[in-house]
Amino acid sequence: MAEQMTNAIRTVVYVVLLYGKMSGLPVSKTLRRLIRFTVLESKNGPSFLIRKFSSDRPLACNDNNNFQQGNKRNIAPRRIFSGIQPTGVLHLGNYFGAVRQWVLSQDENSLFSIVDLHSITLPQDPKALKENILKMTASLLACGIDHEKCILFQQSKVPQHAELSWVLSCLTTLPRLGHLPQFKEKSAKMTDIPLGLYIYPVLQSADILLYKSTHVPVGEDQLQHIQLAQHLARVFNNKYGPIFPRPSAVVYDESASRLKSLRNPEKKMSKSDPDAKSRIELTDDPDAVVEKCKKALTDFTSAVTYDPIARPAVANLIILHSLCSGLDPERICHENQHLDTAQYKLVVAEAVNEFLRPIRHRYLDLLKDPGYLISILDKGGERAAEIAQETWREVKNAVGLTVSS
Numbered sequence: 439m440a441e442q443m444t445n446a447i448r449t450v451v452y453v454v455l456l457y458g459k460m461s462g463l464p465v466s467k468t469l470r471r472l473i474r475f476t477v478l479e480s481k482n483g484p485s486f487l488i489r490k491f492s493s494d495r496p497l498a499c500n501d502n503n504n505f506q507q508g509n510k511r512n513i514a515p516r517r518i519f520s521g522i523q524p525t526g527v528l529h530l531g532n533y534f535g536a537v538r539q540w541v542l543s544q545d546e547n548s549l550f551s552i553v554d555l556h557s558i559t560l561p562q563d564p565k566a567l568k569e570n571i572l573k574m575t576a577s578l579l580a581c582g583i584d585h586e587k588c589i590l591f592q593q594s595k596v597p598q599h600a601e602l603s604w605v606l607s608c609l610t611t612l613p614r615l616g617h618l619p620q621f622k623e624k625s626a627k628m629t630d631i632p633l634g635l636y637i638y639p640v641l642q643s644a645d646i647l648l649y650k651s652t653h654v655p656v657g658e659d660q661l662q663h664i665q666l667a668q669h670l671a672r673v674f675n676n677k678y679g680p681i682f683p684r685p686s687a688v689v690y691d692e693s694a695s696r697l698k699s700l701r702n703p704e705k706k707m708s709k710s711d712p713d714a715k716s717r718i719e720l721t722d723d724p725d726a727v728v729e730k731c732k733k734a735l736t737d738f739t740s741a742v743t744y745d746p747i748a749r750p751a752v753a754n755l756i757i758l759h760s761l762c763s764g765l766d767p768e769r770i771c772h773e774n775q776h777l778d779t780a781q782y783k784l785v786v787a788e789a790v791n792e793f794l795r796p797i798r799h800r801y802l803d804l805l806k807d808p809g810y811l812i813s814i815l816d817k818g819g820e821r822a823a824e825i826a827q828e829t830w831r832e833v834k835n836a837v838g839l840t841v842s843s
Contacts, residue, residue: 514683518543519651521553521593521642524570527801528577529717530790531697531707534761536655541582548588549649549822550578552815555593555600555641559634575811577720580801591818593645598826603637603644605837606670609677610640614669618662643667647674647682648826655688678836681829697757700734703750718758721798724791731755731787732780740778744771752779759786762793 520540528537540550552574557567571592583590593599618639646654646667654664664687671682699705699716707717715733722730735751744767746753756767763770774782804811834840 514650514652516547516653517649517651518548518653518655518688519551519646519649519685520549520655521551521556521645522574522578523557524552524554524567524574525557525709526570526573527719527721528574528581529707529709529719530758530761531717532709533581533720534697535657537578537581537583539655540578540588544584544588546587546589549651549825550583550588550590551593551645551822552578552591553593553645556638559632559638571815572808572811573805575815576801576804579804579811579814580720580797585814585818589818589821590814591822592815595815595819596648596823596826598648598823598830599641599644601830602648602833603641605833606644606647606674607637607640609670609673610666614666615639618666619659639663639666640670643670646685647671648829649822650681650683650825650829651685652683653688654685658689661687661689678833681832681836697761698750698754700730700754703735703754718790718794720794721801722794723798727791727794728784728787731783731790734783734786736779736783740780742771742774742777742779742782744768755779755783755786759789762789 520536522532522536540548544550552571554567554571557570575590578590579585615636642663643666646664647670654667656664664685667685671684674682697707699707699711699713700718701711701713701716705711705716709717711717715730718727718730734755736755737749737751739749739752742752742756743749744753744756753767756770759765759770760767765773774785777785831840
């Protein structure tokens, strides 16, 4: 067994080094790229399935998800679940990395949740949190989420999320949670670490399993959390019977999911970045977009060329331009070859403003009627609760929590 493991490690190291030599990428980026494009599926031991989809077309989720206990085999219908924290207004990284795909893939088997319970793992101002829940709802609707087609709801309106989380927390261990990278990163600068920050991946697993989700669109930084959900589904099924299908992580494998900070192309565009000029929010007015594009980092070469490795900052602007205009990078470079990067930034700003105009208008219009937004969340919560209550009933019966005369 030890010899087989040693040989496997040697093979992996050889593949990484060979791919890195061929691609010219450093080892860290080589590993990320290999992981991104690899499907790992083990029938013996932990099973972790990664699926990649282009973010300019709907998810191809027509396959069935099989799971069994003994001789009994169940076929789970395809169901998509994804959640987003109520951080206020979406930025373009959120939109192109996830929300656009939700819009293309939404149907009656899709659930999109504003995960407000996750947001309180870190300190929140109650008034601001309430406002941000409505702002996120308006943002999603403005981007094209149709609450009539899919289920859009607020996580805390469905109490079974927390109830199932408790059951699953009794099936996991402290060491397994302690190895998850998100906890290490978020707690690194804290002196008093809240318990919720440590155990929130279990709640995330409950979010997924409560709706018997088969496909979960996530960013690369969340892959290990989906692995935990797969692990807990398997542990529960082995202990209590086949209730949960194995969820598959859907990873978007193109530049749309890797839009970088305008101020640092080594980091992704993020709401948590303290520099507001690092991101373009969907509600930024035209002048703010122009200013942010002007301040975007470039380099000492004035030509407009697309080279993500040698010129990542300029390439990031071209990617942003491409995503907003629908033009490919090669055409963009050809059409703007007469401009230097300072002039080109204004072209990018114009394309971004043209793209954002209808979204911004729709968002501001929706925000004028908070009662309408609340009604959408209420209806979505009712539809989500119908599914959640049935799953929770099965879980309680399986675990032994249901007592009847």
